[in-house]
Amino acid sequence: MPPPTENDEGEEERASLRELLAQPNAISLSDVERAYADYLEHAFPSLFLSRTSFLFYLARHNILKEASGGGDLVKDLLSIERCILRSSPHLTTNYLFLGDYVDRGRWGFEVFLYLAVAKLLNRDRVFLLRGNHEFRLTQEKYKFKEELLLKYGSTYGLKFWDLVNYVCDRLPVCAVVGGALFAAHGGIPFSLTDLGTINQQTPRVLPEPDRVAPWVWQMLWNDPMDWARFLEAAQLQKVVPSAANYTYMYLFNAKRGTAYVFNDYAAAAFLKANRLQAIIRAHEVPEELGVRFNFPGRLCTTVFSCSHYTNRMNNECSVLLVGGEGRIRVLRIDTRLNKPAMM
Numbered sequence: 001m002p003p004p005t006e007n008d009e010g011e012e013e014r015a016s017l018r019e020l021l022a023q024p025n026a027i028s029l030s031d032v033e034r035a036y037a038d039y040l041e042h043a044f045p046s047l048f049l050s051r052t053s054f055l056f057y058l059a060r061h062n063i064l065k066e067a068s069g070g071g072d073l074v075k076d077l078l079s080i081e082r083c084i085l086r087s088s089p090h091l092t093t094n095y096l097f098l099g100d101y102v103d104r105g106r107w108g109f110e111v112f113l114y115l116a117v118a119k120l121l122n123r124d125r126v127f128l129l130r131g132n133h134e135f136r137l138t139q140e141k142y143k144f145k146e147e148l149l150l151k152y153g154s155t156y157g158l159k160f161w162d163l164v165n166y167v168c169d170r171l172p173v174c175a176v177v178g179g180a181l182f183a184a185h186g187g188i189p190f191s192l193t194d195l196g197t198i199n200q201q202t203p204r205v206l207p208e209p210d211r212v213a214p215w216v217w218q219m220l221w222n223d224p225m226d227w228a229r230f231l232e233a234a235q236l237q238k239v240v241p242s243a244a245n246y247t248y249m250y251l252f253n254a255k256r257g258t259a260y261v262f263n264d265y266a267a268a269a270f271l272k273a274n275r276l277q278a279i280i281r282a283h284e285v286p287e288e289l290g291v292r293f294n295f296p297g298r299l300c301t302t303v304f305s306c307s308h309y310t311n312r313m314n315n316e317c318s319v320l321l322v323g324g325e326g327r328i329r330v331l332r333i334d335t336r337l338n339k340p341a342m343m
Ligand SMILES: [Mn+2]
Pocket: 100, 131, 132, 133, 185, 282, 283, 284
C-alpha cells in the first residue's frame, strides 16, 4: 500500500508558512521571540503583586474608571471580537482576562495571538492572568499542543508551542483591582495567604509552579464551595473540620484531583487579612448566564466568557464591569450567533 500522501490543503499551508519563514527578510522566530520579550518587559514591569501598586497607581490617578474581567476565554474568539475588544485597537476601558486562553478548542493559538496583539497595542489597558491551561502539562493532556502540531507541523508547531509557553511561564497569576478586588483564575491560595509574602516569594518565571510555588498552582486550580457541599465533601474525605489544620476552610479538591476547595470562611479570612472586599475568578462554567455568586454577600464571583463551552453546552457568557470602589456589574454577552457549528 502506498504511503498516505500529504498533498492536501493543510500541507500546502504548512509549506507556504515554511517558505515564508525561510526567506531572509521574513519575520524570523527570533524576531517573534524578541517581540514577546518586549511584550513581557513592558506588560508587567515587575510581575505579580507589584501590579497591585500599578493598579493602585492607576486608581489614584482616576484612570482606572472601570475594568472588565473576562474568564475562561477558551476558543471563543467570536465573543472576544464582538463583545470584548470591539473598541480595539485603541481601547478606552481596562481589560483584565482571567486565563485559559488555549486548550479545548480549535482556535487556542488565534485567541492567544489576538490577546497578545491587544496587549501590545494597549499596554496599559489589557492585562492577562495565567490560567490552569497556560501550562505545558495541561496543554499536553488537552488539545493545545496537538492543535499547533496539526496546524504547523512538528518543527514549527513545537517552536510556537515553546514561544507561547515562554510567555505563559511569565504571566502574572493574580491581580488586585482598584485596591478592592482579588482576581485569579481559580481562587484564593491555601499554603500562603498573605499577598505581600506571596509577592516576595514567588519566582517571576514559573515553568513548574506545582513543585516550586504551590500557592501559585492553587490560585490557578482551586474552587470555591458552598458550606453544605463543603460539609458533605469533608464527610466523604473523612476529615473532621478543625481550626488547627484549616480544614474548616480548605479541603482537597477531589473533583480536580489536585489543589483545594475553599469555603466562605476561607474567603472572608483571606479578604480580611489582605484588606480586600471580594474575589473574582473563572475556572468553572456557571450553568446559564456566565456568572455565579458563590457565597452570601457576594464574597466571590465566578465569571465565564466563553459561550457554548466545548460545543456541548448551551451556556451563554458574561463579563464583569468593575466600577469605582470595586462595585461589580454583570454584562451579558449576546451569544446567539455563536452557534457551535461556527466554532
Ligand atoms: Mn480553568
